[in-house]
Amino acid sequence: MIITLLLQLAAASFGTIAFSIMFSVPRKYYPYCGLIGGGGWIICWCMVNFLNVSNVTGTFVATAFVALVSRISGTSLKCPAILFLMSGIFPLVPGVGIYWTVYSVIMGDMQEYSRYARQTLNLALAIVLGIIFVFEIPQKGIAAIAGIGRKKEKKS
Amino acid sequence: MDQYDKFVLDTAVKAGRILLACGAEINRVEETIQRIARHYGMDASSSFILSSGIFLTAENKKHEIYAQVKHIPLARVQLCKVTEVNKLSREIEEGRWTVEEAWVHLEEIEHMAGKRAHTRMAASGLGAACFCYVAGGSVWDSLAAFIAGFLLYVFIIWAEKKGRVKSKIVLNIIGSFLATFLSVILFKAGLGSTLSAIIVGSIMPLLPGVSFVTAIRELADSNYIAGAVRMLDTLLVTGGVAIGVGLVYILYHRLTGGIML
Numbered sequence: 001m002i003i004t005l006l007l008q009l010a011a012a013s014f015g016t017i018a019f020s021i022m023f024s025v026p027r028k029y030y031p032y033c034g035l036i037g038g039g040g041w042i043i044c045w046c047m048v049n050f051l052n053v054s055n056v057t058g059t060f061v062a063t064a065f066v067a068l069v070s071r072i073s074g075t076s077l078k079c080p081a082i083l084f085l086m087s088g089i090f091p092l093v094p095g096v097g098i099y100w101t102v103y104s105v106i107m108g109d110m111q112e113y114s115r116y117a118r119q120t121l122n123l124a125l126a127i128v129l130g131i132i133f134v135f136e137i138p139q140k141g142i143a144a145i146a147g148i149g150r151k152k153e154k155k156s
Numbered sequence: 157m158d159q160y161d162k163f164v165l166d167t168a169v170k171a172g173r174i175l176l177a178c179g180a181e182i183n184r185v186e187e188t189i190q191r192i193a194r195h196y197g198m199d200a201s202s203s204f205i206l207s208s209g210i211f212l213t214a215e216n217k218k219h220e221i222y223a224q225v226k227h228i229p230l231a232r233v234q235l236c237k238v239t240e241v242n243k244l245s246r247e248i249e250e251g252r253w254t255v256e257e258a259w260v261h262l263e264e265i266e267h268m269a270g271k272r273a274h275t276r277m278a279a280s281g282l283g284a285a286c287f288c289y290v291a292g293g294s295v296w297d298s299l300a301a302f303i304a305g306f307l308l309y310v311f312i313i314w315a316e317k318k319g320r321v322k323s324k325i326v327l328n329i330i331g332s333f334l335a336t337f338l339s340v341i342l343f344k345a346g347l348g349s350t351l352s353a354i355i356v357g358s359i360m361p362l363l364p365g366v367s368f369v370t371a372i373r374e375l376a377d378s379n380y381i382a383g384a385v386r387m388l389d390t391l392l393v394t395g396g397v398a399i400g401v402g403l404v405y406i407l408y409h410r411l412t413g414g415i416m417l
Contacts, residue, residue, distance in 0.1 A: 008290060015286030015360075021279035023179075023366065024236045024271045041290065078246070079239050080184065082373075086235070086366050090283075093365045095356045096291050102398045103352070106405045124368075131369065132376045 008045055012091040013038030020087035029083055032073055036084050040066035041091035056122045059092050063130025066092070071134065076146040085131075094123040160255075161198060161216050167259050168192040169224050172203075172210050174266055175241050179233035181370065182207065182379045188245045195248055196255055207374075207382040230389075232270070232316075233366050240265045273313050280361040281306030288357025297348035301357030304338040308361060325396045332359050332400025340404060355401065364393040 016037025017030050025033060044062035047053045066088045074081030097120030104112035172189040176182075182205050193201045193214065201214035208230060213223045241262070248258055271279070284305025285298040293301065311334055315321040321330065335358040343351045371386035 011286045011289040015283050015290065018279045018281075018283035018286060019361075019365075020235075021271060022276055022283070022361070023233045026236045026239055078243075080180065080235075080242055082179070082181065082369070083235050083239060086179075086233070086369055089369055090360070090365045091287070091290055093360075093363055093368070095287065095360050095363055096352075098363070098394060098398060099352060099356045099359070099401065102401045103405070106402050106409075127368070128372050131372045135373060135376050 005042065005046070009038045009042050012041035016087050016090060019090050023086055025083055025087065029077075029079070032077075033084055033087050036066055036069050036073070036088040037091050039069070040088055044092060055119070056126045059094075059123050060126040060130045062092055063089065063127045064134050067131050067134035068137075071137075071142045072146050075139075075142050089127065089131075092123075092127060094120045097123055158216075161214075161220075162222060163259070164193060164196040164198055164255055165201065165212065165214055165222055165224065167196075167255055167262065168198075168201075169210060169212055169226060170259070170262050170266075171241050171245060172205070172212075173226055173228055174237055174262065176205070176207070176210065176228050177231045178237040179235065179366065179370065180238045180241075181373050181377065182382050183377050184238075184242070185210070188241065191245055192248055192258070195251075205382075207385045234270050236270075237265055237268060240268070276313065277306050277309040280309035280312075284308075284357045284360055286357075287360040288353050291353045291356040293348065293350050293353030293357065297350050297353045298357065300339060300342040300348040300354045303342060304335050304354065304358035305361055307338055308335045308358060325392055328362055328393050328396030329400045329403075331362050332397040333403050334400075335359050335362070336401045336404040340408065359397055359401065362393070362397050364390045367393070 013034040017034040019037075020030060020033040040062040043065055044055075044058040047058035047061060048055055067085060070081045070084035070088060073084055097116055101113060101116040101120055104110075104116055168189045171192055172185045175185045175188060185205050186203055189203050189210075189212065190201065198214050198216065201212060203213075204211040208228055210224070210226045210228065212225075213221060215221050244253070244258065244261060244265070247253060253261070281302040282305075285302035288298045288301035289295070308331055312327070312331055315327055315330075321327045336355050339351065339354040339358050342348065343354060348354050367386045367389045371383050371390055374380075374383035374386060377383075
């Protein structure tokens with residue numbers, strides 16, 4: 001179980017880094033992008049597999065995590081938060097849902113189609129809500145969290 | 157309007173143009189333009205920014221009016237340029253740049269080389285392979301997805317180079333058709349065992365994660381026009397990808413006389 005978890009984490013992290021290369025993020029931010037993307041996916045994966053939460057809830061929490069960490073690192077590293085958010089969100093994009101929706105349309109199975117289409121839409125909405133919730137937190141709050149992080153780093 | 161004021165505003169608009177073309181949000185563009193203009197002494201400027209254009213008017217103390225309209229086509233996301241302009245505007249506010257220096261630096265940023273073509277191809281392959289694994293594939297499935305994702309970007313870069321394929325929708329349909337087709341061929345040749353995971357991985361580089369995230373952010377900032385444009389972009393690209401995948405399935409079904417994949 002732990003090996004699977006680590007492999008999933010590694011795959012999601014390297015996938016995120018690959019996408020951040022495609023969006024030409026400066027090289028020194030690759031590790032942050034990888035950790036944020038991988039962390040988001042692992043949160044979603046653990047919630048679905050260990051806590052028996054639905055996919056949608058897992059995606060919502062994971063998106064909120066990705067957006068929050070992106071904003072905090074954006075503030076403390078003094079660069080735009082979209083740098084991390086754009087590629088970090090990719091593991092959560094419902095590519096599987098889109099595929100099965102198309103597949104069931106081609107198969108002519110309308111029941112499956114409506115199930116997958118609804119699920120894909122719900123996942124997209126979960127991402128929307130996750131991002132909006134975090135971006136409505138005022139900048140002051142984020143700066144306070146980032147400030148605490150920096151003080152701790154200095155002490156240690 | 158004297159030369160200096162005009163130069164300041166030109167610099168501000170140039171910074172805004174680079175930001176917008178490389179995928180920054182409207183609020184950031186607006187703020188950067190205002191910040192640069194204000195720092196060099198143009199207080200009363202007002203800007204209106206859409207995701208494809210900048211409209212700026214400004215008035216100096218002698219009541220002379222300056223106006224500029226710039227059209228900005230949607231281009232490839234290049235976050236390194238956004239970072240650089242962001243850093244520059246921060247440093248301008250700290251008073252470390254004169255206008256002339258800032259202009260020269262912006263010029264440098266604009267012509268900054270992006271990632272090389274084969275780096276992007278390899279990145280696309282790696283991304284496809286990793287997300288194939290995340291979507292439940294085995295290592296062999298990931299290898300198939302790597303090949304399909306790599307070749308997909310060979311095609312995309314070829315098409316982008318001289319504007320060979322003009323329409324973004326057509327580009328996405330052909331791209332996802334190609335990726336699915338390659339996945340099916342590799343699968344039939346015996347590489348990999350889960351076709352769905354291979355296909356999901358290999359179409360991943362086409363999915364519009366960026367415009368989706370930008371759309372949400374614009375809507376959250378209540379920039380409804382920019383948000384709606386990006387959301388439409390997301391829907392069209394996703395639709396194109398879906399059509400490409402569907403086409404391969406239908407063709408396979410017809411050509412083999414009713415065998416389903």
